[in-house]
Amino acid sequence: MRQISARHAVRNLRSIGEFAQWSFRDENSDSEGFESTRGDMAAGRVFREFTPNITPKFTLGTDAAVFTSGSCFAREIEFALHSLGKTVLSWSPEEKLLGPDTFNRYNTFSVINDFRLADAGSYDEDLIWETPLGWIDYSSNGVYPSREELVAARKSSIEIHKRISQADVFVLTLGLVETWYDIKADTYLNFTPSEVLSSNLSRFECRxxxxxxxxxxxxxxxxxxxxxxxxxxxxxxxxxxxPLLVSFTGQDIVQANTFSKATLRAVAQKIEEEDELVDYFPSYEIVTMSDPNKAWLPDYRHVRRETVSRIMQTFIEHYLK
Structure with a gap:
């Protein structure tokens, strides 16, 4: 439970004014419950080009070194920051061996795996599978034409993850709660082992x-x-x-995705509240509370480049100054 004293609660309300209110009832409100909005109230801001009121805990300076990890949206952050001349340690177009998708991590557990490998400085080749598509390590991402190329890529990734020691800030993008687990290897996977699942049903489970x-x-x-x-x-x-591409829960994927995002948004709030050196940046709200036809591509799964640019400009204005 987060407890806020009455004095502090009132101070919070007054400090941001209309940003703290969704709408209000007045003589113009109709009998069906329609309410009015004014100024900075949410009802006048959402489902347009929405940007929340943001008060950062800290700033990083214009020359801050950034390391990002997490789902594919983390790659958007890297691209945007690199194009603006910022120092990105996790991935940049200069990387020759590894493409950006190599670093997509869809759950926090697979992010942990990467940094454990970086700390140990070694790689367990038992995680490698030969499939009809090519050589795959399901705890990572990507398909390779040979075992040797996959091992080389994973070792290069380990070296890149060691750069976290040089970072001023770590940007972690939480992706999904629906994961796959390799029981034999005793490790969480990064994505569904689709190519080998049917012949190894006793080795894997969905968590x-x-x-x-x-x-x-x-x-x-x-x-x-x-x-x-x-x-x-x-x-x-x-x-x-x-959102999720597919769900194995037996639920409508919209329900499964809502549970996933609601859980992770609550997780982010909890972590942010308990650590003075952790902040939450509302990229999720910027996208989901903006006009959907302007925020999303027609699949309503991939974010339009213009929206990503607006998110990153907001990020830079608040943190990298």
């Missing part, structure tokens, strides 16, 4: 991780990074707006 598990994982990750690499590391948490 729908809950709020408590994801809070513990996020806390563990942040502590691990500070203990092993960078004791002064600041963290900015975001939640990817990109």
């Amino acid at each position: 729908v991780t809950d709020y408590d598990e994801n809070v513990l994982a996020a806390k563990y990750l942040i502590k691990f990074l500070r203990d092993k690499f960078n004791p002064n590391l600041k963290v900015i948490i975001t939640v990817s707006p990109v």
Whole structure:
């Protein structure tokens, strides 16, 4: 429970004024419950080109070095920051061996795996599978034409993840709660082992991780990074707006996706509230509360480039100054 004294609650309300109110009833409100809006009230801002009121805990300076990790939305952050001349340690177009999709991590547990490997400086080749598509490590991302190329890519990824020690800030994008687990290897996977699943049903299981598990994982990750690499590391948490592609829960995917995003948004709030060096950046709200036809491509799964640019400009204005 987060407890706020009455004095502090009133101060919070007054400090941001109309940003704290959705709408209000007045003589123009109709009998069916329609309410009015004015100024900065939410009803006049959402489902347009929406940007929340943001009060950062900290700023990073214009020359801050950034390391991002997480779902595909993290790649959008990297592209945008790199194009603006910012220092991005996690991936940039200069990387020759690894494409950007190589670093997509769809759950916090697979992000933890990357940094554990970086700390150990080694790679377990038992995670490699030969499939009809090519060579795959389901704890990572990507398909390779040979085992040797996959191993080389994973070792290169390990070296890149060691750069977290040079970062001023770690931007973690939370993606999904629906995961796959390799029982034999005793490890979470990054994505569904589709190509080998049918012949190895006893080796894998689908795990729908809950709020408590994801809070513990996020806390563990942040502590691990500070203990092993960078004791002064600041963290900015975001939640990817990109929905599930498929769900194995038996629910309508819209319901499954709502549960996933609601859980991770609550996780981000919890972590942010308990750590002065962790902040939450509302990229999720910027996308989902904007005009959907302007925020999304026609699949309502991928965010339009213009919206990504607006998000990153907002990020830079608030943090990199």
